[in-house]
Structures are given as structure tokens and as C-alpha cells.
Amino acid sequence: MTEYASLDDLTTGDVTGNTRDVELPNGKTVKVRGMSRFELIQSRKGTEDPGEIERRMLSYCLVEPRLTDRQVEAWQKATTPMVIAPVTEAIRELSGLGEGADKSDPGAAGEH
Numbered sequence: 001m002t003e004y005a006s007l008d009d010l011t012t013g014d015v016t017g018n019t020r021d022v023e024l025p026n027g028k029t030v031k032v033r034g035m036s037r038f039e040l041i042q043s044r045k046g047t048e049d050p051g052e053i054e055r056r057m058l059s060y061c062l063v064e065p066r067l068t069d070r071q072v073e074a075w076q077k078a079t080t081p082m083v084i085a086p087v088t089e090a091i092r093e094l095s096g097l098g099e100g101a102d103k104s105d106p107g108a109a110g111e112h
Helices: 007-011 037-044 050-061 069-078 081-094
Strands: 019-023 029-033 062-064
Touching (some): 019 081, 037 050, 050 062, 050 069, 050 081
Antiparallel strands (some): 029 062
């Protein structure tokens, strides 16, 4: 007999427990987690600006340190792309949006 999912099964996620440490070029470490489907949708809502999408993703998913959108923007302005790229890539991987995933998911980053 088929066992169907309950509401609790569908709404009890492990997004916050799905974390990874990412070492920055300066030797310091940040902790990130995967995005929920809701956060993925919200990160793109009302914008196609990649900088804004990245700010939202980082403010949602940086566990340590926690940063606001404005603090993420200050970080974007103060650093080279290769400092933030490994952080955003880790978030994408933890979110199931790794290489090739965005081709099959119309709601994934990179698709309009």
C-alpha cells in the first residue's frame, strides 16, 4: 500500500541543518546553509539584478556570521568576485542547485 506524505512531512524541513563551512582566501571561515524553495523564489522576486539576487541569497543563507542585505552589499563592494563565489557555490550545492540542476528546474537561479 502506498504511504502518502502528511502536512508535517512536507513542512518539516532540514534546511537549517544542511550546513557547510567555507574557507575564505584570508583563512577565515563562514558557515552557510541551503536555501528553502521559498527563499529561492523570494531571492528572484521583483528583480533580475544578479547583485540583488546574490545579496538576498547570502543574507538568507549565511549562518555565521549573519548579515543583512546592506552588510552583504558592503561585502560585495569591498571584495573581489572570487572571494564570494565559493560561498555562493556552496549555497547552491546545499540547495540542490549544483551543476546542471538549474537546467531542469524552471524556478532555479539562472532561469527566467
